[in-house]
Amino acid sequence: MSTETRTTCPYCGVGCGVIARVEDDGAVSVRGDPDHPANFGKLCSKGSALAETIGLEGRLLQPEMDGKPTSWDAAIARVAERFSTVIAEHGPDAVAFYVSGQLLTEDYYVANKLMKGFIGSANIDTNSRLCMASSVAGHRRAFGADTVPGTYEDLELADLVVLVGSNMAWCHPVLFQRIAAAKAARPGMTVVVIDPRRTATSDIADLHLSIHADGDVALFNGLLAHLARTGAVDENYIGAHTQGFAQALAAADLSMADLITATGLPALQIRQFFELFARTEKVVTCYSQGVNQSSVGTDKVNAIINCHLATGRIGRPGMGPFSLTGQPNAMGGREVGGLANMLAAHMAIENAEHRERVQRFWSAPRMAEKPGMKAVEMFEAVADGRIKALWIMSTNPVVSMPDADQVKAALTACPFVVVSDIERTTDTTRFAHVLLPATGWGEKSGTVTNSERRISRQRPFLPSPGEARPDWWQLQAVAQRMGFAKAFAYDSAADIFAEHAALSAFENDGERDFDIGAHADIGAEAYSELTPFQWPQRQGQLAFDRRFFADGGFFHGDGRARFVPTPSAVPQRTEADFPLVLNTGRIRDHWHTMTRTGKSARLSAHIGEPFCEIHPLDAKARGINDADLVEIAASGGGRVTVRALLTERQRRGAVFVAMHWTEETASPARINALVSPCTDPVSGQPALKHGAVSVKRAAPAAYAFAVSHQKPQPQGASYRALAKTEAGYRIELAFAQPIEDWEAWARQSLGIGTEATASGAMDRHGKRTRLAFFAGDRLVGALFVSPSPVEVSRAWIVSQLGQPQLDPVERHALLAGRPALDRPDPGALVCACFNIGANQIAGAVRAGCCSVEAVGKAVSAGTNCGSCRPEIRRIVESLQVLAAE
Ligand SMILES: Nc1nc2c(c(=O)[nH]1)N[C@H]1C(S)=C(S)[C@@H](COP(=O)(O)OP(=O)(O)OC[C@H]3O[C@@H](n4cnc5c(=O)[nH]c(N)nc54)[C@H](O)[C@@H]3O)O[C@H]1N2
Ligand SMILES: Nc1nc2c(c(=O)[nH]1)N[C@H]1C(S)=C(S)[C@@H](COP(=O)(O)OP(=O)(O)OC[C@H]3O[C@@H](n4cnc5c(=O)[nH]c(N)nc54)[C@H](O)[C@@H]3O)O[C@H]1N2
Ligand code: SF4
Numbered sequence: 001m002s003t004e005t006r007t008t009c010p011y012c013g014v015g016c017g018v019i020a021r022v023e024d025d026g027a028v029s030v031r032g033d034p035d036h037p038a039n040f041g042k043l044c045s046k047g048s049a050l051a052e053t054i055g056l057e058g059r060l061l062q063p064e065m066d067g068k069p070t071s072w073d074a075a076i077a078r079v080a081e082r083f084s085t086v087i088a089e090h091g092p093d094a095v096a097f098y099v100s101g102q103l104l105t106e107d108y109y110v111a112n113k114l115m116k117g118f119i120g121s122a123n124i125d126t127n128s129r130l131c132m133a134s135s136v137a138g139h140r141r142a143f144g145a146d147t148v149p150g151t152y153e154d155l156e157l158a159d160l161v162v163l164v165g166s167n168m169a170w171c172h173p174v175l176f177q178r179i180a181a182a183k184a185a186r187p188g189m190t191v192v193v194i195d196p197r198r199t200a201t202s203d204i205a206d207l208h209l210s211i212h213a214d215g216d217v218a219l220f221n222g223l224l225a226h227l228a229r230t231g232a233v234d235e236n237y238i239g240a241h242t243q244g245f246a247q248a249l250a251a252a253d254l255s256m257a258d259l260i261t262a263t264g265l266p267a268l269q270i271r272q273f274f275e276l277f278a279r280t281e282k283v284v285t286c287y288s289q290g291v292n293q294s295s296v297g298t299d300k301v302n303a304i305i306n307c308h309l310a311t312g313r314i315g316r317p318g319m320g321p322f323s324l325t326g327q328p329n330a331m332g333g334r335e336v337g338g339l340a341n342m343l344a345a346h347m348a349i350e351n352a353e354h355r356e357r358v359q360r361f362w363s364a365p366r367m368a369e370k371p372g373m374k375a376v377e378m379f380e381a382v383a384d385g386r387i388k389a390l391w392i393m394s395t396n397p398v399v400s401m402p403d404a405d406q407v408k409a410a411l412t413a414c415p416f417v418v419v420s421d422i423e424r425t426t427d428t429t430r431f432a433h434v435l436l437p438a439t440g441w442g443e444k445s446g447t448v449t450n451s452e453r454r455i456s457r458q459r460p461f462l463p464s465p466g467e468a469r470p471d472w473w474q475l476q477a478v479a480q481r482m483g484f485a486k487a488f489a490y491d492s493a494a495d496i497f498a499e500h501a502a503l504s505a506f507e508n509d510g511e512r513d514f515d516i517g518a519h520a521d522i523g524a525e526a527y528s529e530l531t532p533f534q535w536p537q538r539q540g541q542l543a544f545d546r547r548f549f550a551d552g553g554f555f556h557g558d559g560r561a562r563f564v565p566t567p568s569a570v571p572q573r574t575e576a577d578f579p580l581v582l583n584t585g586r587i588r589d590h591w592h593t594m595t596r597t598g599k600s601a602r603l604s605a606h607i608g609e610p611f612c613e614i615h616p617l618d619a620k621a622r623g624i625n626d627a628d629l630v631e632i633a634a635s636g637g638g639r640v641t642v643r644a645l646l647t648e649r650q651r652r653g654a655v656f657v658a659m660h661w662t663e664e665t666a667s668p669a670r671i672n673a674l675v676s677p678c679t680d681p682v683s684g685q686p687a688l689k690h691g692a693v694s695v696k697r698a699a700p701a702a703y704a705f706a707v708s709h710q711k712p713q714p715q716g717a718s719y720r721a722l723a724k725t726e727a728g729y730r731i732e733l734a735f736a737q738p739i740e741d742w743e744a745w746a747r748q749s750l751g752i753g754t755e756a757t758a759s760g761a762m763d764r765h766g767k768r769t770r771l772a773f774f775a776g777d778r779l780v781g782a783l784f785v786s787p788s789p790v791e792v793s794r795a796w797i798v799s800q801l802g803q804p805q806l807d808p809v810e811r812h813a814l815l816a817g818r819p820a821l822d823r824p825d826p827g828a829l830v831c832a833c834f835n836i837g838a839n840q841i842a843g844a845v846r847a848g849c850c851s852v853e854a855v856g857k858a859v860s861a862g863t864n865c866g867s868c869r870p871e872i873r874r875i876v877e878s879l880q881v882l883a884a885e
């Protein structure tokens, strides 16, 4: 008998419903939940591969103190004692929690309650500071509350969808596919993408504006002025529901020449965009990290919202500004007030009445009276000793924070660091004095809120492994030991949810947007069966408006929205010695610091190595060729090495590097070591997309590529990048000094051992070495060394690992690094669901398939999750162009 459990994907903010099926023998498979209103059965490549990431290899299964296993009792006692002592000696602001939008709402609620009501400090901040803080600040400035007015359906109903600083095709793939499907069904629908890079998302764009870094405020200011000039504004809406239009407009007036300078866009494109926006009533503007992660992020948010308020296009079907949240529970974290400058249930920490209300509700002994430290400031305070005890939960700041080497230094200096994680070894767990094993996805129970305010259950379908415990349980155990047993006596996540729901409704007669009072009396059974719902859901009011603000009703005291004047000046990014803008972000198949997606061979096959997208002309000027290794440096010091990827999709003057690689997976490639801690003055969000760097060609003595059964521990490499494969590992390497004896090196560094036999080939000067190792007739390792980037068919070599290699032709082909002529080489992975490579897709196109659909029919690629469809389209188009030439 198999069992099926309805739960929610733990990755992005789309919040897709997942059905997890566990067979008798324990085998797990997942599929999309056809009844979930976020995805109606679809999943992207990451969601589809969830079952591959839940193995126990690498998991943290027991508490540890000072690197040694210990009991929960001892670990909890130590944490409680150290926190209590620091608070007694140095006051509550000498301790801090740094938490995450990947916690469940229930975990988050307990963390926030303990810090703000019982420890008496607001020093709890979250990785959402790096993610959503500018949107939160922009919403609060404009609406008086952190309200996302619209729903996903609006993206399908719109006649114009504007995507600003969002690579939705890779980062919110199922939502992207909903837009793509709507556009296919209704070709009149127009999509505009505003992004310095031409990304996979631009592939459905009718207009792509390759904007200068941070040119967005000027562009939307220009738009506001254009709307006013051409009579496209809604005077009635402005008059009845807003304040400050004249001031915002006065700050927005720019000449076309200024606009061109600020945005780097041609006048024609600017006009095209303005006219399109002006004449289309149903517009949704979606924005994500290209907007938020900027030193002017909050102004970007308000410049966008200003245009929607001015036209009254908000809160009606197919209209509105729409902040796309990144993490699965970014929204839930905001609802419990998990940011240092919020309180709980969308109440404000600066507001004495709100503080008093929450204190009464919690019976809290010691309320925080002022906002706490925001992430960047928090780690500075850890570094200089103001914070003496820190608890990090469900985030990996040594990789994800800006100025990441300083974060490392801060953790080294901190007298007491607690880390709760599911993995034993991350770049951050290394610094823990106490390490607490958390239950992960599939094991833990609670709720998450997606980008459209929809609350869904995450349900367990696996037993808790080892001694792992839920994050809320860990926080509660420490709270009890600190003397707060009465207020922290929850038996289950359901108890916590009920309290959270009750607080949202407490003395809330419509004054606060977040109200789920209808669930305040929820019991264990109803919680277990809770189906996805959108807030608000006030008590006694089951039918509710699904959108906010169509008829005003903003949350400022006078019920009016505020226009916010936003200065157009574009911050100077580059310096003479660091002339390139460093843009950073995500790739399709990896999640952040890869502690989970890195376990899947399929997800690691799409892009197996850190890379730097650079325009071919910028590369040429620096003597950089495709696939060279390059060194990137920043003025603050620090240096990383990554692979050059020459592409015209990248703007000149800027480079793009993904954020995912860690000390664990590649070195030196932790890009945040180069990103300065410069923040937005309103939101405190770091400008993670706009560093200043120099790029030069690295000149290693040797490049190498290897595969092996065992996990490689490479000796003497100046660069390494490791990825999982079906049968073992693949690794890219470079060496500053050549190695004398490659065979001995391989046996040691690739874990091959002495019993395997080697066969090899070397060129005349001994510079190109190729070695293959066999245990019996099976390939257990291979090494390719070259003075220039290694040119072999990686996908094919990876596929040979563990396979018998009997006949001499096969062995010869292996050493040549290419399949024999009669054997297919799949090429780099494109479709992760069916394991289809670029060469196979190109083969289908050459055989006559001239559309993504035709390729799908021929080789199945792109027909399951669809995340690779933009890449397939690119291959189809590039080959069709070649055919036409
Ligand atoms: N595959 C995958 N999906 C994810 C995640 C993941 O790790 N992997 N993480 C999730 C999380 S937490 C988040 S926050 C979201 C992020 O989702 P997105 O924000 O869509 O992703 P990013 O790649 O960070 O950045 C988006 C784009 O901003 C552009 N950009 C940079 N500077 C500017 C600028 O000045 N103006 C404009 N207009 N654009 C600019 C970049 O070129 C980039 O293409 O993704 C979520 N989904
Ligand atoms: N340069 C650059 N830097 C960035 C960004 C960027 O675009 N560019 N984006 C920023 C953004 S938007 C974000 S959201 C952050 C993300 O950055 P992080 O939050 O640091 O990244 P994750 O890899 O998601 O870290 C989650 C950690 O929690 C662990 N974990 C997983 N599940 C659980 C659980 O249930 N309980 C506990 N206790 N632990 C768990 C994982 O093993 C992992 O170590 O990165 C930010 N940093
Ligand atoms: S779009 Fe993909 S990563 Fe995001 S929630 Fe859905 S399945 Fe998960």
Ligand SMILES: [Mo]
Pocket (backbone or CB within 6 Å): 130, 131, 132, 326, 327
């Ligand atoms: Mo994020």
